[in-house]
Each structure stands twice: as C-alpha cells, then as structure tokens.
Amino acid sequence: MSRIVYVNGQYMPEEEAKVSIFDRGFLMADAVYEVTSVLGGKLLDFAGHAARLKRSLSELDMASPCTEEELLAIHRELVAKNAIDEGMIYLQVTRGNPGDRDFAFPGPDVKPTLVLFTQSKPGLADNPTAKTGIRVISLEDIRWGRRDIKTVQLLYPSMAKMMAKQAGADDAWMVEDGKVTEGTSNNAYIVKGGKIITRNLSNDILHGITRAAVLRFAREAQMEVEERAFTIDEAKAADEAFFTSASAFVMPVVEVDGTAVGSGKPGPIAARLREIYIDESLKTAI
Template structure:
C-alpha cells in the first residue's frame, strides 16, 4: 500500500502528491527541513526539532504557515495513518511557488509544507552494534550549516565518496579541523576519557541529539570539551562516534583506514546510546 503523505493541508497518497516545477525548494533549494525519529509509534525529541525549524525559518525570513502544535498533530496523524512503529518523519518547508524563476524572494508567496513517514530500523542496527568506517574529506559546504536547509548536494557527494572508497561515511575537514559528518555530528573520546565535539557555531548543525547526548554525558560524570579537533587527534583517540536524529549513536571504528582504539565500538558510545534510547522510549510523545 502507498504511504499517506501531507501536502499543504491535505493527507493524500504519495502518488497523488504534486508540487509545481516553479517551487523555490526545487529551483533554489530555498527550503528547510527536519527529521524526527519515531519509536513505538511515538515522536522522539520532537519539541527540539520544531524549535530548530522555527529558528531556521527565522534565519531565512521564511514563513511557517502553521503553529508547532499543529505540526505535531500532523506528525502524529501521519504516524497513525501509516501505522508507523519505528522510523522517522520528514518535514520540509519551502518558500513555495513564485510563478516563475527569480533569485529575489517573492512577495506574498504561499509556502509549501510537506511531511512523510519513513520506515527504518533504529533500535536493532548492525552499524550501531559493529561500528562504522569513515574517511576524511574537505568540507565544501556553504558557511551557514547551522541552518537546516535542503541544499545537501555537498553532503551527498561526501557520502557517495565514502561509499565508493569502501567506507560508511565521511568526516568533513575545514582549516585542518573536523566540522561534522556528512549528516551527523562527530565526537571523539581522548586517551584521558574526555568527550570532545565541535563547539556550536555557523560551522556545524546544532544537533538535537547532540544536545541530549551532552546532557547525558555530563550527568554521567564525563568530562566534556566543546572545541575543534583534527583528524590526527581523532586517530589517537580512545574511541569515536557520530550522532543524529535517526542513528542516535553509531561508533566509529576507523578513520582513513586507521584503527580507532582497539577497532571495536567503545564503552562511552555504547553507554550513551543505551541511555539515550531508554530515555527516548520512556519520554517519546
């Protein structure tokens, strides 16, 4: 059976969902998005995702056509209509159909709001159990990575380059320092046991899962440093891992074919993943 999707106020079959070729999301990537994980049919960390959506809209002078309360009700209705137990909900908001192609923001354009569900195995995932291999690549993305836009071609290129090299993902490097992964935040645990991840700035996405994990790490008594680190420092780390809304925590076992630690998923990553999932299952709405 086809999925039921949401498009501009209507719940319709995915094959019936149509958007104009003049939509600015299509022509200019003039759009923002969010992905919320679903566990046991409930939304995980959704308030954080919708708060970040509002921030992204504000940074781009993009009108959010409904309230966050309404968005939540739409998400929950899609979960129900598609009988989604585990996976995610994708939400995208573009500036809409401008009637013709023009670089300047149009006046009085109705935004295009799209949501759809995706079935994914989040809890039982081989990459979470066995770890992933990453390669390092130059970060060629634009300078406002804190805005969650759909302009993801550079990230797609990085992901594909990693797969072509026999790895699972890429860590992006700018001015000799790691920013983040192709679609996730990056972390290392130093030989002394300190958890290190890039500080918040325009250089990285302000991850919702990242925020939760740092709170959990602090509560567990782990020393935290929000700062830049190099690939060389990462290779000498005790362990490494990534986080995102639908991976939660995935250990990194090698970087550029250099083994991290003992080449197995580390205890800090494992502990944080377990605690995060336990809390997500108990607090998801």
Template structure:
C-alpha cells in the same frame, strides 16, 4: 502505499505533487527537520520544532511554526502509515511564485509544507553493533551549516565518495579541523574519557541529538570539551562516534583506514546509546 502530507492535504504518495516553481526545487530555498519515532511516539519533537523555527527565522521564510498543528500532522501520518519505528520528514519551502526568479516572491505567496514517513529500524542497528568506517574530505559546504536547509548536494557527494573508498560515511575538515559528519555531529573520546566535539557555530548543525547526548554524558559524570580536533587526533583517540536523529549514537571504529582504539565499538559510545534510547522512550510523545 504511504500517505503523505502536501500543502494541507493527506494524499497517496503516487498522487503527491508540488509546483515546478517551488523554490525548494529551483533554489534549495527550504528547510527541513527529521523526527524519530519509537513505539509510535515522537522523539524530542519540541526540540526539532524550536530548531525549525530558528532556521525559518534565519532565512526569513514567511511561515509560522504552530507546534500543536504540526504535532497533529505528525501523529496523523504515523497513524495512517502504521509507523511504530522510523522517521517523519518535514520540509518548509519559501513557496512557489509564478515564475523562476532569484528575488524572493511577494509576501502573499504561501510557503510550501510537505511531510512524509519512513519506516526504519532504529534501535536494532547493524551499524551500531559493528561501528562505522569514515573517510575525511574537505568541507566545501556553504558557511551557514547551522541552518538546516535542503541544499545537501555536497553531503550526498561525499557520502558516495566515501562508499567508493569502502567507508560508511564522511567526516568534513575545514582549516585542518573536523567540523562534523556528512549528516551528523562528530565526537572523539580521549585517554581520560573526555568527550570532545566541536563547539556550536555557523560551521556545524546545532544537533538536537547532540544536545541530548551531551546531557546523557553529564548524567554519567563524563567531562565534555567543546573544541575542534584534527583527523590525526581522532585517529589516536580512545573512541569516536557520531550522533543524529536517525542514528542516535553510532561508534566510529576507523578513520581514513586507521583503526580507532581496538577497532571495535567502545564502551562510552555504547553506554551513551543505551541511555539515550532509554531516556527518549520514556519521554516520547
């Protein structure tokens, strides 16, 4: 049985509880981060903490990000749960007032802090080997996708709708252009081996893995073009792929029933995945 962390205490998962008045439960008034673990060490931990701090600041949650303290909690959970490969989920809510109210609670209400681990094979991945099939859907999320909040209902809905279509995931489309995947950043590779991905804005999450992958691309002397692209352009691309903390890099081999390239994982996505894993194994803490 897992040990989890809830508001200052390490407890067995079956004994963990939060208030029914916690605003994460009532209003999705919370933010989160997911940090990968390889060989028992954390991948890009400080990048995740920097983004967490930004999300908290954007929502005005009364929580101070103490990276050293949070690092200690992450490491303790990894140790207690014997995680060699997997994920650590962290969530900060605005807290629990005495009743349900749309207005924010008083400033003296303690924010909620929850962390738990998930054991998962990240390096060996069937999805990375075979590539993903994706289906496109309208992007009907709120328009502050740059804040990593827990309001993920629409992402969950389209993932399930994609599965009904025989696809592995969804790509979201706003005003005719791809924003991102349901829980990942989206990329295509054109005939000149240029990597194309949407520019940073409120319309997409500012991915920690995205930033690292673009650095890997620079090391390979690959040109990167940050702009929006259409589903039609993606279907004609040489390659396509996604990135996230839990997938690293997954090739995309089909979009809306149209094969990308040869319909198999492309060499650029494969190489970026290899370089990313090598670099982060060396830099993990």
C-alpha cells in the same frame, strides 16, 4: 497499501502528491527540513526539532506554514495513518511557488509549501551496525558558511557519502582549516582519556538535536565533555569515536582514513551513551 503523505493541508496517497515546478525549493533549494525519529509509535525530541525549524525559518526570513501544535498533530496523524512503529518523519518547508523563476524573494502573498512523509525503519533502535561500528574518511569541507541552518542544500554531503563508499568506507567527516567540522549528516565526536570531545556550536556546524540531548545525558552521567574542534590525527589517536544523528542516535566509528580507532571496535562510552539516549528519549517521547 500506499503510503499517505501530507502536502499543503491535505493527506493523500504518495502517488497523488505534487508540487509546482516553480516552487523555490525545487528551483533554488530555498527550503529547510527536519527529520524526527519514531520509536514505539512515538516522536523523539519533537520539541527540539520544532524549535530548530523555527530558528531555520527565522534565519532565512521565511514564514512558518503552521503553528507548533498543528505541526505536532500532522506528525501524529501521519504516524497513525501509516502505522509507523519505528522510523522517521521527514518535513520540508519551502518559500513556496511564486508562479515563475526569480532570484528575488516573493512577496508575503506567496504561502510556504509544507510537505511531510514517513519512512518505516523496523529495527531502528536495535541497529546491528551499532555493534560493529562504521569507517569514515576525511574530506575537505567546501559547503556554504551557514551550516547551522538546516537547509536542503545537500549536494556536497551526498557527494561526500558517495566518495566514502567508493573508497570502501561508510561515511565521511569533513575538515576545514585542519579541524573536523562534522559528518555528512551527523555530529562528530572522539573520546580520549575518558573525555568526550566534540566541536563547539557555531555557524560551522548543525546544532544537532540529538547532539544536545546526548551531551546533556553524558554530563548527567558524570562524564567529562569538552566542546572544541579536533583534528583527524587526534581522531586516529583517540580511544574511541562516534557520531550522533536523529536517525542513527549514537553510532560508533571504528576507523578513520584507514586507521583503526582504539581497539578497532565500538568503545564502552559510545555504547553506554547510545543505551542512555534511547532509554531516556523513550521516557519523554510523545
């Protein structure tokens, strides 16, 4: 059975989905996106993703294509139509199709383009990689300065992931002015002396929805959290390290630039936070 996707008000088989070559998302990367995970057929942290989408649109002076209630209904319909038990829903909003290429923004008569599709990922919650951890390398962060806006400008993160693979690692942590900003598609953390350390929020990093939830759960569990930038040397000398994202939840990092972190195996704090995040998120999934 063909996957059913959503394009500008219509549900259709993916083979029939089309967007104009003049769409600004295609020509200018003038678009934002969100990825919401699905566990047990329910959406995790939907309200957080909807709020961040609204903020991203506002920061780019882009009109919203629908209400939050309508967006929730579309997500649920796609989960049902594609029988998604564990997986993700990708959402993208572009500034639309003005009918030709122009650097200037189109007028208010041009409607945004709204596209959503599902990705089935059985075993998302019980990912075996969480038991072994991943290896990262460090790379210079050369992205634009508004990383807090979740745009589709993902060329450098994509290149960074490939550079990591070519170096025999799994992912990359990006560094600016000597300090780690974030991973290619995730927020970065280290643990030292029982303290969880992660970069503070600013325009330098994405305001991760999973990050916010994990830090809240950590504090509720009486874990100490310090929000500040850290160096790669600090990461190498840490007791453990991990990253968070909507699709990976909490993922241990066991090696940085060829140096084992702590014992070289996933640490207890990352493991506990992953367990707490999944348990608590399932309780509030919709």
